[in-house]
Amino acid sequence: MIRFCRRCVMPETKPDLFIDLAGICSACRNFESRDTVDWDGRKADLLRVLARYRATDGRNYDCIVPVSGGKDSHFQVLRMLELGLHPLCVTATTDHLSPVGRRNLDNLQRLGVDHVEVTTNPRVRRRINRLALTQVGDISWPEHVTIFTIPVRMAVQFNVPLIVWGENPQNEYGGPGAAAGDNVLTRRWLEEFGGLLGLRVSDLAGQDGIEPRHLVQYTYPTDEELRRVGVTGIFLGYYMPWDGYGNALYAQAHGFETHPTTVEGSLVPYENLDNLQTGIHDYFKFLKYGFGRATDLACMHVRRGRLSREDAVRLVQMHDGKFPWTYLGTSLEEILKPLALTVDEFVRVCDRFTNKKLFVCDARGTLVKDRTGSLARINDDNP
Numbered sequence: 001m002i003r004f005c006r007r008c009v010m011p012e013t014k015p016d017l018f019i020d021l022a023g024i025c026s027a028c029r030n031f032e033s034r035d036t037v038d039w040d041g042r043k044a045d046l047l048r049v050l051a052r053y054r055a056t057d058g059r060n061y062d063c064i065v066p067v068s069g070g071k072d073s074h075f076q077v078l079r080m081l082e083l084g085l086h087p088l089c090v091t092a093t094t095d096h097l098s099p100v101g102r103r104n105l106d107n108l109q110r111l112g113v114d115h116v117e118v119t120t121n122p123r124v125r126r127r128i129n130r131l132a133l134t135q136v137g138d139i140s141w142p143e144h145v146t147i148f149t150i151p152v153r154m155a156v157q158f159n160v161p162l163i164v165w166g167e168n169p170q171n172e173y174g175g176p177g178a179a180a181g182d183n184v185l186t187r188r189w190l191e192e193f194g195g196l197l198g199l200r201v202s203d204l205a206g207q208d209g210i211e212p213r214h215l216v217q218y219t220y221p222t223d224e225e226l227r228r229v230g231v232t233g234i235f236l237g238y239y240m241p242w243d244g245y246g247n248a249l250y251a252q253a254h255g256f257e258t259h260p261t262t263v264e265g266s267l268v269p270y271e272n273l274d275n276l277q278t279g280i281h282d283y284f285k286f287l288k289y290g291f292g293r294a295t296d297l298a299c300m301h302v303r304r305g306r307l308s309r310e311d312a313v314r315l316v317q318m319h320d321g322k323f324p325w326t327y328l329g330t331s332l333e334e335i336l337k338p339l340a341l342t343v344d345e346f347v348r349v350c351d352r353f354t355n356k357k358l359f360v361c362d363a364r365g366t367l368v369k370d371r372t373g374s375l376a377r378i379n380d381d382n383p
């Protein structure tokens with residue numbers, strides 16, 4: 001039996017999630033506490049922080065804004081511009097940039113900002129994607145590293161101490177209480193919560209022809225460099241109540257492009273549009289923990305009163321954890337080709353990382369799949 005939160009639809013198998021005696025999960029409890037936050041006070045705090053870091057002589061950037069080009073990036077950049085700041089936008093190129101992701105990055109520049117895009121050697125990147133997929137079951141591992149290391153490296157290089165991140169993922173998703181209260185991003189946070197799964201960057205050197213010189217952009221600056229520039233990071237989501245859907249509406253009104261249909265494995269057309277490997281990433285989360293992106297989205301909308309729990313259960317059954325035959329309309333075969341993996345080889349990797357306790361197996365302990373190759377979650381009725 002998998003236990004689910006009685007308010008949202010999150011299963012207790014989510015790492016770092018706790019379900020209390022009343023049957024309510026820590027993410028829902030964190031969300032509740034938003035009501036007691038003094039948001040006006042936080043806004044004033046934000047203005048104080050920004051004023052402290054603003055480039056005094058007007059000859060440098062006021063802050064770095066890490067941007068993927070998505071709805072949240074648009075929102076962050078728009079807020080900084082509205083507050084009169086002069087940001088440098090920094091993109092760590094995704095694992096497999098989609099055409100719509102490219103167009104959204106172009107749109108972001110048109111908001112009126114300088115923009116640096118750092119792309120790591122794609123030949124090496126494909127090898128790291130493959131290693132990470134087969135060794136820790138996370139194809140997006142290199143992306144999760146570079147989205148944190150590259151903006152910090154740029155902060156050091158451009159001598160811009162303040163980095164304005166979007167949301168602290170631990171806030172909405174309910175990590176340990178102490179972490180959710182944090183409003184700054186540190187190396188310790190990255191190592192603990194950045195999703196590195198025990199694989200370290202230094203472990204890559206020597207594997208599949210990867211050398212230390214290939215890993216420059218995957219490496220966090222030294223403490224000495226960080227101290228010299230005085231690098232500090234803040235989460236905007238700490239200072240203003242964060243809502244992905246609201247951010248999407250705001251971004252769309254500024255030219256942000258959504259997908260023409262609901263994204264595969266998701267419930268919505270407005271997020272995770274920039275990396276074609278995302279479908280694989282989310283599918284592995286489903287195989288390991290029994291929930292996917294549809295569950296995450298359903299929970300966020302249930303908490304905000306936009307979806308009933310009953311409807312959320314139904315939508316999750318419809319959309320979550322389907323075998324990722326396509327993503328943003330591109331076939332799995334196409335997406336795997338740069339990794340030199342066939343669909344059959346991919347399926348074998350999937351089976352290796354599937355938590356059999358969460359899925360229906362036959363009498364011999366073999367996973368039961370339907371004719372589309374999808375698994376059945378046990379107690380999928382989510383009582």
Ligand SMILES: [Zn+2]
Pocket residue numbers: 005006007008009010024025026027028029
């Ligand atoms: Zn919940």
